Amino acid sequence: MTTAPSIDQVFDFDALLSEEERTWQQKARTFAQERLLPVIEEDFEQKHFRREFVKELGDLGFLGMHLKGYGCAGAGAVSYGLVCLELEAADSGWRTFVSVQGSLAMSAIHKYGSEEQKNRWLPGMAAGDLVGCFALTEPQGGSDPAGMTTTARRDGDGWVIDGAKRWIGLASLADVAVVWAKVDDPSGAFGEGGSAVRGFLVPTSTPGFTATPIDGKLSMRASVQCDIELDGVRVGDDAILPGARGLSGPFGCLNEARYGIVWGAMGAARSCLEAAISRSTSREVFGKPIGANQLIQAKLADMFLEVEKGILLALHLGRLKERGALTPAQISVGKLNSVREALAIAHEARAILAGDGITNAWPVMRHAANLESVRTYEGTDEIHQLILGRELTGLNAF
Ligand code: TGC
Numbered sequence: 001m002t003t004a005p006s007i008d009q010v011f012d013f014d015a016l017l018s019e020e021e022r023t024w025q026q027k028a029r030t031f032a033q034e035r036l037l038p039v040i041e042e043d044f045e046q047k048h049f050r051r052e053f054v055k056e057l058g059d060l061g062f063l064g065m066h067l068k069g070y071g072c073a074g075a076g077a078v079s080y081g082l083v084c085l086e087l088e089a090a091d092s093g094w095r096t097f098v099s100v101q102g103s104l105a106m107s108a109i110h111k112y113g114s115e116e117q118k119n120r121w122l123p124g125m126a127a128g129d130l131v132g133c134f135a136l137t138e139p140q141g142g143s144d145p146a147g148m149t150t151t152a153r154r155d156g157d158g159w160v161i162d163g164a165k166r167w168i169g170l171a172s173l174a175d176v177a178v179v180w181a182k183v184d185d186p187s188g189a190f191g192e193g194g195s196a197v198r199g200f201l202v203p204t205s206t207p208g209f210t211a212t213p214i215d216g217k218l219s220m221r222a223s224v225q226c227d228i229e230l231d232g233v234r235v236g237d238d239a240i241l242p243g244a245r246g247l248s249g250p251f252g253c254l255n256e257a258r259y260g261i262v263w264g265a266m267g268a269a270r271s272c273l274e275a276a277i278s279r280s281t282s283r284e285v286f287g288k289p290i291g292a293n294q295l296i297q298a299k300l301a302d303m304f305l306e307v308e309k310g311i312l313l314a315l316h317l318g319r320l321k322e323r324g325a326l327t328p329a330q331i332s333v334g335k336l337n338s339v340r341e342a343l344a345i346a347h348e349a350r351a352i353l354a355g356d357g358i359t360n361a362w363p364v365m366r367h368a369a370n371l372e373s374v375r376t377y378e379g380t381d382e383i384h385q386l387i388l389g390r391e392l393t394g395l396n397a398f
Contacts, residue, residue: 028086058128064106070122081263088264092370093223103256105132112243171211171226262334269342
């Protein structure tokens with residue numbers, strides 16, 4: 001038997017990256033291997049989010065790393081994608097943390113905030129001293145944010161927010177929540193003249209703000225998702241994000257997070273493929289390693305094809321993003337493809353591992369369970385199919 005090269009060596013994807021991009025990737029891979037992998041199975045089992053890693057991620061420059069100024073690293077889109085890939089190769093929960101903090105909460109402040117808001121929140125969030133969350137989805141479902149029922153009512157010289165949010169990552173640990181609400185401002189003093197969606201920066205210590213972790217999850221168990229109750233939460237005018245008007249505000253942030261998933265899901269897929277290859281050479285059935293069978297090799301080859309195609313697609317989208325040319329429909333191509341293929345690869349790897357595949361001796365079942373969440377948030381498969389259907393036909397099927 002010849003020694004098999006690593007899957008990185010077979011494809012030589014590295015040759016398409018700059019030195020700086022490879023450095024970011026290697027930093028994330030080292031953190032994933034040295035800090036996350038030794039504890040992730042236990043944390044998943046115990047439903048434990050390791051808060052102490054937040055500061056370490058900040059020290060490494062991963063939080064809001066694609067943003068410029070305010071203590072952020074100002075890295076390129078491909079570098080950010082590679083960090084997402086390496087973190088999700090360990091666990092989707094940790095890539096999700098970086099996405100919620102950097103792509104959602106920090107992006108919202110960076111894109112739409114006043115100078116004062118940016119200076120107040122972004123340096124601490126980039127350093128990992130402060131945590132943010134992004135409160136958009138509501139209990140009746142996440143696919144139609146236009147139907148949100150959370151309101152911000154004009155009251156004296158401020159606003160009173162009432163409503164509920166669900167599936168909000170890190171809300172119970174967060175220092176600040178970006179809350180999206182329909183404003184009720186009949187006077188039109190804020191330019192609405194009725195109701196429109198606006199974003200509010202709500203310190204989570206504000207009276208009336210309650211975040212409760214959702215229990216009973218069989219997916220993403222090493223991270224925290226919450227119900228939020230907003231009961232007469234009073235904030236001043238300085239809480240409103242001046243640059244975001246209407247739903248294009250939160251959607252602009254979802255674009256960022258969906259882009260990170262395009263890369264991240266391929267990290268989970270790569271881990272599953274590596275597990276399947278490893279077990280194929282060590283497990284013997286009918287007197288030889290199972291990897292010597294044509295059926296197994298055909299499966300491994302097909303899984304490898306989809307990992308490499310998915311990473312190449314992510315790179316293409318990353319290069320478009322760096323040129324400022326990436327469209328929401330192109331992001332939907334990547335999000336739909338990466339998560340769908342990653343799930344298929346996880347399921348195939350599980351089958352190759354046979355009984356071992358259902359245990360936590362291998363990461364595959366954990367990745368498969370996590371990917372069910374990734375498939376559902378930031379736009380389900382079906383939402384992305386419909387976005388693409390509209391792009392292709394010009395007809396809106398929502
Ligand atoms: P429509 O009402 O027609 O459009 C509203 C406005 O938004 C604009 N827009 C976008 N802008 C930027 N990027 C995008 N991707 C955009 N999509 C829409 C649009 O141009 C319009 O602007 P304007 O200025 O004309 O008002 O909405 P639509 O028909 O375009 O979209 C419908 C649909 C179904 C595609 C959209 O509602 C959608 O994407 N739904 C899925 C939402 C979603 O992904 N929800 C999950 C969020 S995950 C979450 O909240 C948890 S955070 C993670 C965590 O905390 O762990």
